[in-house]
Amino acid sequence: MTLTVNGKAMQVLPGTTLQQLMVSLSATGRGSAAAVDGVVAPRSRWESLELRAGQQVEILTATQGG
Known part of the structure; x- marks a missing residue:
């Protein structure tokens, strides 16, 4: 099945959880x-x-910096 992840199409298996x-x-x-x-x-x-x-x-990831 197809999802959109951060603006890009991605294929995953049916039943995929967010954790997976x-x-x-x-x-x-x-x-x-x-x-x-x-x-x-x-x-x-x-x-x-x-x-x-x-x-x-x-999906967001915090980064350190200044």
Whole structure:
């Protein structure tokens, strides 16, 4: 199935959870956040949040700097 992740089409298997997507993108570290269809998904829900075809996922990673 196709999702849009940070503005780009991405193919994932049906039944993929947000946690699985985040792991595949190496985005599970501290400071990572995700929103699905414009709604922030709490980290506590990543494992149970099953993604659906056509959804928009935005992944944000905090960085340090100045």
